[in-house]
Amino acid sequence: MSGEAVATEARVVVEADRDIVTARQQGRVMAAQLGFSPGTATLIATAISELARNMLLYASRGEVLITTIENNGSKGITVEARDEGPGIPQPQRALEDGYSTSGRLGLGLPGVKRLMDEFRLETGPGRGTRIVVHKWVR
Amino acid sequence: MQVPILKQGAHLIATVQSALTDADLVQLRDAIVEQVGRTRARGVIIDVTALDVVDSFATATMRDIAQMIRLRGARTVIVGIQPEVAFAMVQMGLTLEGVTTTLDLEEALEHLGERTNGKVAR
Amino acid sequence: MTDLQIVPTDSKLPLDNSAALMRELVAHLRENRTGLREEWLRRIFETELLTAMTREEVFAEATSVYDSYVEALETRTLETLQAYAQNLSERIIPRGVETHEVVGIVLLLRDVLARSLFGKYHANFKVLNAILDAYEPAANSIAITVSVGFVQQRERIIREQQEAIRELSTPVLQVRERLLILPIIGVIDPQRARQLTEQLLRGIRATRAKVVVIDITGVAAMDASVANHLVQTVEAARLLGAMVIVTGLSPEIAQTLVNIGVDLGKMNTVGDLQGGIEEAERLLGYKVIPSEVANA
Numbered sequence: 001m002s003g004e005a006v007a008t009e010a011r012v013v014v015e016a017d018r019d020i021v022t023a024r025q026q027g028r029v030m031a032a033q034l035g036f037s038p039g040t041a042t043l044i045a046t047a048i049s050e051l052a053r054n055m056l057l058y059a060s061r062g063e064v065l066i067t068t069i070e071n072n073g074s075k076g077i078t079v080e081a082r083d084e085g086p087g088i089p090q091p092q093r094a095l096e097d098g099y100s101t102s103g104r105l106g107l108g109l110p111g112v113k114r115l116m117d118e119f120r121l122e123t124g125p126g127r128g129t130r131i132v133v134h135k136w137v138r
Numbered sequence: 139m140q141v142p143i144l145k146q147g148a149h150l151i152a153t154v155q156s157a158l159t160d161a162d163l164v165q166l167r168d169a170i171v172e173q174v175g176r177t178r179a180r181g182v183i184i185d186v187t188a189l190d191v192v193d194s195f196a197t198a199t200m201r202d203i204a205q206m207i208r209l210r211g212a213r214t215v216i217v218g219i220q221p222e223v224a225f226a227m228v229q230m231g232l233t234l235e236g237v238t239t240t241l242d243l244e245e246a247l248e249h250l251g252e253r254t255n256g257k258v259a260r
Numbered sequence: 261m262t263d264l265q266i267v268p269t270d271s272k273l274p275l276d277n278s279a280a281l282m283r284e285l286v287a288h289l290r291e292n293r294t295g296l297r298e299e300w301l302r303r304i305f306e307t308e309l310l311t312a313m314t315r316e317e318v319f320a321e322a323t324s325v326y327d328s329y330v331e332a333l334e335t336r337t338l339e340t341l342q343a344y345a346q347n348l349s350e351r352i353i354p355r356g357v358e359t360h361e362v363v364g365i366v367l368l369l370r371d372v373l374a375r376s377l378f379g380k381y382h383a384n385f386k387v388l389n390a391i392l393d394a395y396e397p398a399a400n401s402i403a404i405t406v407s408v409g410f411v412q413q414r415e416r417i418i419r420e421q422q423e424a425i426r427e428l429s430t431p432v433l434q435v436r437e438r439l440l441i442l443p444i445i446g447v448i449d450p451q452r453a454r455q456l457t458e459q460l461l462r463g464i465r466a467t468r469a470k471v472v473v474i475d476i477t478g479v480a481a482m483d484a485s486v487a488n489h490l491v492q493t494v495e496a497a498r499l500l501g502a503m504v505i506v507t508g509l510s511p512e513i514a515q516t517l518v519n520i521g522v523d524l525g526k527m528n529t530v531g532d533l534q535g536g537i538e539e540a541e542r543l544l545g546y547k548v549i550p551s552e553v554a555n556a
Contacts, residue, residue, distance in 0.1 A: 017159040017160040017161050018159045018161075020159065020160065021157045021158075021159055024191055024193075025157065025190075025191075028190065028191070037454075037455075037458060038222045038458075039221070039222045039225045039226065039454070039457075039458045039461075040454075041222075042190065042191060042220075042222040042223055042225070042226045043225070043226040043229055043230070045190070045191045045226075046191050046192070046193050046226045046227070046230055047230070049191055049193040049195075050193055050194060050230070053160070053193070053194075053195060108193075108194050108230070110231075111229075111230040111231045111232075112230070114229075114231075115229055115230065138451050219499045219500060220465075221458065221461035221462050221464070221465055221496075221500065222458070222461075224461060224496040224497075224499040224500055225457060225458065225461060225492075225496050227496070227499065228492040228493075228495040228496045228499070229492060233495070234499065239498065239499050239500070239501055240501035241464070241465060241468055241500050241501040241502070242468070245468075245470075245501055
């Protein structure tokens with residue numbers, strides 16, 4: 001073990017609601033293999049579900065990219081959800097608890113943000129949306 | 139993926155067998171509401187032991203089911219939420235407020251069978 | 261390049277047929293099994309490896325290892341050896357045998373056998389070369405298989421031990437049917453809090469608990485994130501059909517909870533653990549006999 005980084009990657013195109021299931025199951029498997037506890041793996045899967053659904057609802061189509069990385073004893077998982085949709089209006093407010101643009105269903109972003117170690121949101125009208133989250137195995 | 143719904147006495151038991159897509163959840167909701175109307179069931183038990191993820195859509199749908207059948211005088215009990223799923227739900231801020239949840243079928247039937255029992259209050 | 265024209269007895273060996281060479285080699289190792297094994301054992305004791313085991317134990321294991329080694333050379337497959345190595349590792353790791361010892365003895369065996377091959381085939385350099393060409397890759401695969409197998413087992417066992425220790429230090433106690441107690445003592449960091457919750461929830465499912473008493477008398481202070489975590493634990497337990505009673509809430513912690521927006525009126529709290537257990541029993545339908553009467 002000389003400090004080489006090991007990575008695995010999975011890409012799921014989301015264009016129908018069964019793809020949401022695929023993306024989250026893939027995420028849960030990779031998280032569990034990396035060494036996250038079952039509870040945390042489920043959490044990651046749930047977060048992926050939310051991100052994938054947002055893409056489907058607001059952009060009709062998107063992509064979920066899940067990467068795991070193992071580097072000198074540190075292990076982590078990165079989930080990137082990106083779409084070429086209309087972007088999230090008022091992204092600042094979308095990150096506050098209780099905000100919802102579609103009425104009943106919130107975007108779930110505050111929840112996801114709280115639980116991940118790193119969270120990045122890039123969005124804009126005509127620029128699509130890209131959300132990248134990362135969690136380390138502790 | 140059809141969720142089988144069986145009638146047991148005055149209750150309906152819907153047992154989820156595997157992961158449900160959003161469309162499956164909507165279908166389940168409609169099926170339950172329709173059957174409660176038709177059979178005049180007094181309670182519906184939804185067994186989610188097989189669900190490995192319960193996210194905001196699933197949570198909202200379950201709350202919807204409870205609300206809709208309450209209008210028909212029926213109660214809902216969600217059974218078998220896995221420990222990891224329960225933990226993920228609370229951390230994501232998803233609640234099933236107003237919906238009874240029990241560990242297993244036995245508990246659920248006991249809960250539905252006893253109207254006013256003064257036992258575990260929620 | 262002219263070869264020395266010494267004609268050795270095994271010149272009939274097909275030098276380009278490694279399978280045939282291997283068979284020849286294996287036959288030699290089998291014939292000389294006793295002697296070679298003795299030599300290997302002598303070297304093991306000389307280099308002071310496997311000191312955690314008795315001579316008899318080393319002898320017994322050495323016999324099995326030798327035979328598995330030769331069999332692996334013969335069948336050119338590693339599955340049986342892998343399985344044996346795993347089994348062996350499981351047995352010797354708890355005895356305190358370390359990685360360098362296992363790697364050491366495997367390399368010693370490789371060397372002892374190689375020397376023996378030198379001894380037999382040294383007369384013809386071409387034959388010796390061919391034999392070693394067949395032997396070396398196989399012997400190295402074996403060394404790697406056994407060593408890696410050992411290391412993986414060791415890592416697995418260490419992980420399991422650590423997990424077991426963590427579980428022991430965060431006990432979820434079942435005091436009655438359907439009633440669990442989780443006494444929390446000391447400092448809780450977010451990671452321990454998460455682990456406590458996961459254990460508690462699994463315990464609720466395993467024991468079909470309907471009431472859980474979480475006692476935080478022994479917790480000096482709690483920051484907002486851990487307090488939040490406590491609230492989440494209560495909610496998660498409820499999803500599993502269990503009620504939670506929190507006992508031993510100090511005024512400071514109560515204040516922290518209020519600060520993070522918890523409605524203490526909605527949380528079921530009792531002053532001390534004993535009171536909490538009695539309340540739990542009441543909820544479960546047990547009759548509570550006051551202790552003065554019970555002890556009379």
